[in-house]
Amino acid sequence: MSLNSKRVAIIAKVETKEGVDAVPTGAANAILVASPKVTPLDSDKAERNIVRPYFGNAESVVTGVRMKAEFEVELAGAGEPGAVPAWGVLLRGCGFAETVVKDTAVSYAPISTGHQSLTIYYNLDGVQHKLLGARGNVSFDFQNKAFPKMKFTFTGVHGGIVDSAAPALTLTPFMTPMPFDAANVAHFNLFAFAPAVQSLTFDMANEVKHRSLPGGTERVLITGRKPSGSAQIESTTVAEKDWFEIARTGRRGMLNLEHGKVAGNIILIEANISIGSADYGDSDNISMTTLPLALLPYDGDDEFKITIR
Numbered sequence: 622m623s624l625n626s627k628r629v630a631i632i633a634k635v636e637t638k639e640g641v642d643a644v645p646t647g648a649a650n651a652i653l654v655a656s657p658k659v660t661p662l663d664s665d666k667a668e669r670n671i672v673r674p675y676f677g678n679a680e681s682v683v684t685g686v687r688m689k690a691e692f693e694v695e696l697a698g699a700g701e702p703g704a705v706p707a708w709g710v711l712l713r714g715c716g717f718a719e720t721v722v723k724d725t726a727v728s729y730a731p732i733s734t735g736h737q738s739l740t741i742y743y744n745l746d747g748v749q750h751k752l753l754g755a756r757g758n759v760s761f762d763f764q765n766k767a768f769p770k771m772k773f774t775f776t777g778v779h780g781g782i783v784d785s786a787a788p789a790l791t792l793t794p795f796m797t798p799m800p801f802d803a804a805n806v807a808h809f810n811l812f813a814f815a816p817a818v819q820s821l822t823f824d825m826a827n828e829v830k831h832r833s834l835p836g837g838t839e840r841v842l843i844t845g846r847k848p849s850g851s852a853q854i855e856s857t858t859v860a861e862k863d864w865f866e867i868a869r870t871g872r873r874g875m876l877n878l879e880h881g882k883v884a885g886n887i888i889l890i891e892a893n894i895s896i897g898s899a900d901y902g903d904s905d906n907i908s909m910t911t912l913p914l915a916l917l918p919y920d921g922d923d924e925f926k927i928t929i930r
Contacts, residue, residue: 628746629657630787631692633710633755636738640754640778640840643740647788652708653795654692655770659743659750661782663689687831687841688752688779690743696761696769697798698886702726702930707794711773712927714739715759716827716843726930731825732922736843741775742788749785752777756841760824761890761927768798769880769888776829776841799881807882811912812874814862816854819904821878823850823892823916823925848925850892850914852876855907864910868896873917889928893917 631652634645664686669679699706703724713719716736717729741752755777763769799805801821809818828845857864867874876894881887897913916924 624746624748626745628787629654630744630790631657631690631741632788632790633714633739633741635710635713636740636754639738640838642751642753642780645740645742647790649791650710651788651790651792652692652694652711653790653792654694657692657743658690659745660689660691661750662779663687663776685831685833686779687776688750689774689776690741690750690752690755691772691774694771694773695795695798696771696888697796698881698888698929699727699794700796701885704885704929706929708771710739711757711771712759713737714755714775715757715773715825716846726928728926728928730922730926731846731848731924738841739775739777740780741777744785744787747784747786748782750782751780753780754778754839754841756827756829756843758825758827758829761822763801763821763878763880765819766800766802769801770798774829776831778831778839778841796886799886801880805881807879807887808877809879810875810877811852811854812862812867812872814857816857816862819853819855819909821850821852823890823914824848825925848916850894850916852912852914853902853904853909854912856901856910864896864899864912868899868912871895876914884930887930889926889930891926891928893919893924 632645632650634643634650636643664683666681712729718732720728739755743750755775757775760772826847833839876892878890894914902909918924
């Protein structure tokens with residue numbers, strides 16, 4: 622019997638106790654994804670490296686077995702201000718804290734301690750892969766005339782692979798996103814300047830490590846992060862904005878994006894940044910400037926914030 626790679630169901634839930642199956646369900650914990658991929662046996666190898674009087678491979682043994690799941694999720698609101706977006710659970714598994722202001726907004730910001738873990742079930746056409754104690758990394762991608770999206774990569778303790786019918790998914794909490802275009806971007810500011818923007822990306826660059834030591838507890842940890850990004854904007858004159866001077870002097874500044882104009886489907890991004898360099902490109906015979914971004918904390922855990930309202 623063949624397995625159809627298009628029939629994938631993913632559900633995820635925050636664990637009450639790290640590494641203990643939170644038992645997610647399709648009715649309450651479904652995730653609407655694109656481009657899913659599972660790595661059933663991600664591992665290291667213990668190599669023998671023995672020497673014999675002839676050529677050839679020596680045996681190796683798989684060690685440090687874990688499981689990985691990768692997928693994309695559209696970036697959209699929750700339907701009304703103060704409602705938690707259906708994808709919020711995933712950011713909590715990527716080292717973000719969730720803050721809810723009733724009837725107003727829900728925000729997510731990275732934290733350095735107290736990272737939550739997830740149980741993730743990845744069902745591939747009737748074959749269920751279970752990740753326990755899962756933590757991961759997320760990147761954000763805004764491209765002109767395309768739906769904004771988040772790309773997730775999770776690593777979890779190997780929880781087993783069994784034949785199991787795919788859960789029935791309730792996906793209604795996932796709203797249809799708004800394209801990243803002139804009609805839907807309320808404002809975009811970079812160093813207190815409002816350029817025309819072609820694309821914007823952020824990568825939290827979490828350092829996700831699988832730990833399995835004799836006498837210890839098998840875990841997946843986020844041990845650091847070095848977030849970065851990139852903005853491609855229409856080139857300006859020096860008089861309008863001297864991006865090269867900003868990059869050369871290492872000045873810090875703010876990036877602010879408000880995407881969406883209807884309450885319940887508005888995405889706000891705030892980032893404390895510096896510009897690493899500035900380089901020219903081309904789009905439709907229009908000069909573009911690409912600005913690599915470094916996300917920098919001021920008081921700690923404040924280099925990036927995403928708010929849904």
